[in-house]
Amino acid sequence: MTTIQQPAAPQQRTYGNWRRGERPGLFGLGPVGTGLAFAVMVCATGTLVVSQWLALAIAVGGMVMLLPLAVRFHGRTGAQIIAGHVVWQLGRARRRHVYLTGMASPVSLSHRLPGILARSLLFEVETGLREPLGVVVIPQSRHYTVALRCQTEGMELVDQPVLDQRVGRMAAWLSACCREPMLEQAQITVETTPDQGAALAAEIAQTTVPNAPAAAKKVLADIIRTYPVGAAQVDTWVSLTFKPPTRGRWTHEAVCAEIATRLPSLIAGLHGAGASVVTPMAAADLALTVSSAYDPVTAARPGVRPAPGWDAAGPVAAQESWDRYRHDSGVSRTWGMVEAPRGSVYSSAFSRLTDPDPTLLRKRVAIIYRPYTPAAAAALVERDRRDALFTAGKKRQATARDTVDILAAEQAAHEEATGAGVTRFTVLVTATVADADILDEAEARLMARAGEARLTLRCMYRSQAAAFAATLPTGVVLPVHATIPF
Template identity: 60%
Template sequence: MTATMTPAQQQPPPQRTYGNWRRGVSAGLFGLGTGATVLMFAVALLTVTMLAVSMLAALVTALLGAAVLVPLAVRVNGRTGLQVLSARIAWWRGRSQRQHIYQSGVASRVTQSHQLPGLLARSEVYTVETGRAGRIGVVVIPQSRHYTVTLRCAPEGMDLVDQSVIDTRVAHLATWLSSLSREPGLVQAMITVETTPDPGTLLAGEVHNNMAPQAPDLARQVLDEVVRSYPAGSAQVETRVSLTYTVPPGRGKLTHEDMCREVAARLPHLHAGLSAAGSGGVYPSSPQGLAAAMRAAYDPAVALDMARNPDLVVTWDQAGPVAARESWDYYRHDSGVSRTWGMVEAPRGLTFSSTFARLTDPDPSLLRKRVAMIYRPYSPAESAKLVEADKRDARFNTSKKSQATARDIADLVAAEQAAQEEAAGAGVVRFTVLVTATVASVEQLDEATRIIDSRAAEARLMLRPMYGAQAATFAASLPAGIVLPAHATVPF
């Protein structure tokens, strides 16, 4: 007996798509936001009032108002002209005070240890003893009262995995991100994928530890050849999830030790959500593991030594570089030179579950590549207000024109859909992407830029170098819990 399939049974199920990302835009006129529009009307009213005094006073008022409003109306890569000008002035001011140069160790006037530079200079690591998870490291940044715990993951990947399983994992990750909005005191969640060329030390150690003393010579020769040839062109992939907390409202008297213990106590629930999303084994990072990750990021040459010598212990106060120098578009630190890009615009339209895969894939031409996806969830109450405000603003921006553009109409549809999904229980998060490429010399930065631009195009992301903030954004993608808006002096 033979069975035949109907045409409906032969067709594969449609592949699931994702999207509906939108930039929040407040209602306003002439490209201005709500606050700037109110300021424009105030300037116009004040100018008319000054006409009763003198024409010169009215002219001066109008010119001063224009000097403030025009930079607010001009947009450069998603930022206002005032923000761009303020960032440039802040960079010039910091450079004149030599804040872009860092020196540690015996040649330093500040510290004899090799502590971390910049925003991480005052950071500390507290050790929390737990039962089953062992010793957990919690990074504390005193100036912002932020506490960060990092989970190491071993993702199972998408090779030889059914599409239905991948869709289920993405759904579980979305549920996990939505649940973060109900975590008391959670400020930021960051998923980082860091790739480095594989030195082959792990494979060599595994083969050496498992080879029987009485193994035949032929078997030994084959394994030795595998150890020599297999690591060529391969890469190590390190996936980390960093969760940053602050003291919940009403509990301002908690000490650093109390807050670290409270953060560590919340990990079991978060483990389960990540495991369902395909993260594989999930393990909290120890204080030594966190220090080693920071040390390897600032000095890529030492990563090979640490891989060959697992007994090498790195402490937090010795995890920083010996010297670092920040330039406008790159950051030099010990044996590496890095450039960091930030997301300007999320992908337009619909994407698939594999759209971002090429961005995180290893690149043999780079010493290190780090892709950090940063999420800052809104609370349920904030989410409800936000989506309704976005819907009102989108309607205003559509109705203020005699003929709305296709982009205005699409933005309105996206805002209405977001409001409906939030009402059905979905969470709302802000997100961005930071990509850091590390090479051995400044001359190799052009090649690194071409690689990252190509990967970003495949991922349908618009990335721009983080001009004037290379050191800060480099540190923000590391497992230390830097929340950039909390340290920014320039409004973004």
């Protein structure tokens, strides 16, 4: 009698080991706050020989000054929150939250982009590829950004080993980004919009001959009427932001030429990570994409919309509120990642978050990576390892989270030593609706989808305009433009 053993089902891979970089210190103050606390104690002790009341005043004043640095809410100190309120109120008093262009505007007659992108420029470069390349330049931060439009293959009817291979090649691509000398940021954005059937109707009208059979015309008319129901358009961009070295005279032409030489290898690395076709976005495509984000209702109307110039890609009017951003025909709200999913996740963790939502005019999910150089990564993982050991050692009894943190730091140090790259990453989600009254309903649905991925999101209060611009393929690096340091 022969026994045939069935092969075991392949085990699905899991991913994780994300760590939030925090420096240890006394009472949660961090290194800088701890140094200030020691300085206050030394000053108070030194003045005891002069006056006890003076020493007491220094000690009390130091405690009042350091208390906002010790208290944290959602990863931010009390001092940062207080400073944010003050800066926001000063900006409102100076009317900086309102933007108006056109004939009645004191700012600009043309419809330029607002806020961080107000001084941005757009160049078009011939790279030797099939399409010209649009380069967005932000002069105040010396950032040059190129955008790549990707046709993704999706996850439907794809075997799990193929998905694991795509994730591995994506990790190899991110590791290659860490070795790009001028690369500051890599951003992957997935935008979904309800498809009104305009493109399908235009294609059918263009290809239908006048003497076509009546039955064929009736079938095509039924397709135009029924196909757009429940359909959605999905666009995926990869934005690469470069910054030239401070040494040397780097002109715009020199930087664009340098980027063009590095782009083919970065494009080749995306092909195995789930992108079947990768096309550099030209200047007209970039301007039309940005303009459609600020005026979504006009962009969704049937017909071919001409691409505006970069000076006309902005909104006619925009107003930033505490938790929303009104721009032309839409109202948007942007959320940022507070905490990455704990533990291990599967390759489909963010799939529900990026799925189309027919009730929204537009939705953008942007995953932003800021790679470390190999030298900085080596120093970082060793520092994190020492910090994790110090945090656990200063407690009488280490918690389970301390133990897990030590294991994660040890694994990160081992993987970096064997050639892996280290990147910082965050997630921004922008939802655009036609009426502000349904923003809360849209937020409830998005929070439910984020909960399925165990991703903690929080509204970007007082920063809605900047966060909205950061989800576009324009290369906005938020920490560089932040008024208050993180």
